[in-house]
Amino acid sequence: MSEPRVRQVPPLGEARSWRGLAVDDIAGREVGTVAGLFVDASGGSASWLVLKCRRGRFSSSFVVVPAADCAGGGGRVWVGHERDAIRRAPLVDSRRPLLREHELTICAHYGIGKRVGRAAAVAERSGGSITSRPG
Secondary structure, X not given: OOOOOOOOOOOHHHHHHOOOOEEEOOOOOEEEEEEEEEEEOOOXXXXXXXXXXXXXXXXXXXXXXXHHHEEEEOOEEEEOXXXXXXXXXXXXXXXXXXXXXXXXXXXXXXXXXXXXXXXXXXXXXXXXXXXXXXX
């Protein structure tokens, strides 16, 4: 049996270059566009991609997807989650930092357990602390 693959976070420069690109879900359906990203407050690596998702003809909202679940190429970004799950994600203000509790809520939404990956790194930090900053 093979070892489980560790998901790699895209390099910060690459993730930043995705701003403005269309984002497709795991089934190839368009979800929105990359509006920005959040970087880890202590390490500086990309933690979340901020997506601008249309909510109707004249409204949109901002949500995040795990940077480790994203891949770019050909002028698009793909994310390993379904469009409906992404659109139901907790809303974010892309200009304000994420606090530990909000980030743990987002991790739980995407099924990231408290002992795994980003959730484990965030859970170790003190309550109320800033864990990711706009980048």
